[in-house]
Amino acid sequence: MSDKSVIIIGAGMAGLAAAHELKKAGWAPTVLEARSRVGGRVHTVREFSNGLHAEGGGEYINESQHRMISLAKEFDLQLGRVGTWQNQSGDWAVLEGRAGRLGDASRWGVDLEMENRRVWVALAELGKQVSDPSNPIAAPNAKELDGQDAGSWIQSLKVHPLAKVLFENHIRSEYTCEPGEFSLLDLARNASLYYSDPDAEDPAYRIIGGNDGLPQAIAKRLPDVRLNAVVTSISIKAEEVLVTYKHIDSYHTVRAPYAILATPLTTARMIDFEGTIPSAHQAMVHGISYGSVTKVMIEYRKRFWLDHGWNGRLNTDLPIVFTWDATSHLEGKHGILTAYTGGDPGSQLTRLSDAERIQTAVSAIEEIFPGSSDLIENTQTIAWGNEAFTLGSYMAYAPNEMTAHWQTLFSPAGRLYFAGEHATIYQGFMEGAVESGQRAAKHIIEKVRK
Numbered sequence: 001m002s003d004k005s006v007i008i009i010g011a012g013m014a015g016l017a018a019a020h021e022l023k024k025a026g027w028a029p030t031v032l033e034a035r036s037r038v039g040g041r042v043h044t045v046r047e048f049s050n051g052l053h054a055e056g057g058g059e060y061i062n063e064s065q066h067r068m069i070s071l072a073k074e075f076d077l078q079l080g081r082v083g084t085w086q087n088q089s090g091d092w093a094v095l096e097g098r099a100g101r102l103g104d105a106s107r108w109g110v111d112l113e114m115e116n117r118r119v120w121v122a123l124a125e126l127g128k129q130v131s132d133p134s135n136p137i138a139a140p141n142a143k144e145l146d147g148q149d150a151g152s153w154i155q156s157l158k159v160h161p162l163a164k165v166l167f168e169n170h171i172r173s174e175y176t177c178e179p180g181e182f183s184l185l186d187l188a189r190n191a192s193l194y195y196s197d198p199d200a201e202d203p204a205y206r207i208i209g210g211n212d213g214l215p216q217a218i219a220k221r222l223p224d225v226r227l228n229a230v231v232t233s234i235s236i237k238a239e240e241v242l243v244t245y246k247h248i249d250s251y252h253t254v255r256a257p258y259a260i261l262a263t264p265l266t267t268a269r270m271i272d273f274e275g276t277i278p279s280a281h282q283a284m285v286h287g288i289s290y291g292s293v294t295k296v297m298i299e300y301r302k303r304f305w306l307d308h309g310w311n312g313r314l315n316t317d318l319p320i321v322f323t324w325d326a327t328s329h330l331e332g333k334h335g336i337l338t339a340y341t342g343g344d345p346g347s348q349l350t351r352l353s354d355a356e357r358i359q360t361a362v363s364a365i366e367e368i369f370p371g372s373s374d375l376i377e378n379t380q381t382i383a384w385g386n387e388a389f390t391l392g393s394y395m396a397y398a399p400n401e402m403t404a405h406w407q408t409l410f411s412p413a414g415r416l417y418f419a420g421e422h423a424t425i426y427q428g429f430m431e432g433a434v435e436s437g438q439r440a441a442k443h444i445i446e447k448v449r450k
């Protein structure tokens with residue numbers, strides 16, 4: 001053990017960003033990763049024809065997410081533009097058995113885009129209640145907001161029922177939980193951070209060649225990344241941290257003055273802290289809720305959706321909830337539609353077998369475009385709740401959790417620091433994972449320098 005060694009648990013974007021930062025500052029990070037690959041929830045699926053690929057996990061990198069964008073540049077990776085995450089022309093909806101363009105008022109009997117905008121204006125207004133999104137618990141009515149849920153808030157807006165479904169699906173897709181299970185304080189915090197202008201646009205990108213190119217490139221430059229290393233216990237001592245991991249069928253213990261725990265909290269719950277973690281941290285590790293999400297990726301021999309003036313983006317009350325064109329940034333005849341399903345529908349699809357989940361998505365699209373199934377070349381699926389080293393989608397604060405755990409999440413437990421998409425103000429994003437890892441590394445470097 002040298003004075004400048006740090007153990008990092010988890011080689012997702014958070015752990016790798018931390019290790020990269022430490023290495024650049026002359027430290028010696030050791031990264032322990034349970035899987036046989038790096039990247040964690042950044043995972044490009046390549047089992048398609050003609051070199052096509054689709055993102056099984058983290059997909060969109062927004063223009064405002066400058067940490068991800070500058071890391072991609074640092075590692076010479078190109079970005080492909082995919083439009084905006086917000087509504088685009090060519091977006092479709094399938095609601096109450098009707099299918100069509102979101103902007104086609106005659107189809108819905110209501111100007112759905114206008115009704116939808118009412119919700120986003122109300123959301124911007126809600127955001128004003130959290131003037132500092134990096135410290136939401138300081139909002140004057142933080143406790144009151146945290147005690148409420150996003151579902152009741154949507155209900156209180158009294159918008160057209162179809163616009164209500166669209167926004168409920170936004171919660172299911174962005175936060176991967178049910179509106180009734182999502183803290184209104186976190187919705188307000190997110191509104192303050194991202195949606196203060198209902199008309200603002202934030203174009204998005206994917207990394208050309210696959211998002212997994214970034215974690216792989218970072219890992220390649222690191223001195224010590226141990227794969228298939230499942231951390232089973234962490235002991236935080238006064239002068240050091242001891243970390244035990246299982247590698248195939250033997251156990252090994254490593255020690256360092258500091259450690260960074262960059263696994264999801266869902267898997268941190270299974271680590272034995274041997275009674276050395278403060279009780280507030282123990283409660284935080286066990287007390288923050290996670291959402292549920294699945295992806296089904298369907299490769300078609302023809303991008304038939306373009307013939308219908310549909311861009312592939314669909315917001316629906318069918319069991320799949322949302323779809324998009326996963327190959328919109330790539331040229332080619334074949335294309336991949338991804339069905340992205342969060343919240344209760346995501347939990348339901350998680351419980352199905354892979355074959356049943358794929359069939360559910362294929363049938364939903366077949367229902368809208370009869371004959372589309374005949375064009376299928378390949379299908380793939382991931383249910384993140386079934387992944388042993390993820391066990392969920394990402395964190396989604398249920399009512400009263402934010403005021404209970406926010407502060408602890410940002411404080412180290414002695415010599416153990418927390419990083420990951422949960423331990424950042426940019427929760428649920430690759431950008432947030434990177435921010436948390438870089439911050440943890442800087443805190444350790446700074447502490448020792450002092």
Ligand SMILES: Cc1cc2nc3c(=O)[nH]c(=O)nc-3n(C[C@H](O)[C@H](O)[C@H](O)COP(=O)(O)OP(=O)(O)OC[C@H]3O[C@@H](n4cnc5c(N)ncnc54)[C@H](O)[C@@H]3O)c2cc1C
Pocket residue numbers: 009010011012013014015032033034035038039040041042056057058059060061229230231232262263264267268271293294295384389390392393394419420421422427428429430431433
């Ligand atoms: C389906 C899906 C879609 C998404 N879409 C987007 C998007 O469009 N844009 C965006 O910015 N973000 C998106 N995200 C979120 C983004 O992928 C995550 O926020 C980010 O990748 C999390 O990084 P992380 O390092 O915090 O965690 P992870 O990537 O989960 O890394 C943690 C690592 O710890 C390892 N680990 C776990 N337990 C142990 C253990 N006991 N011992 C050792 N190692 C362990 C895991 O194997 C993993 O590699 C999406 C996520 C999902 C699931």
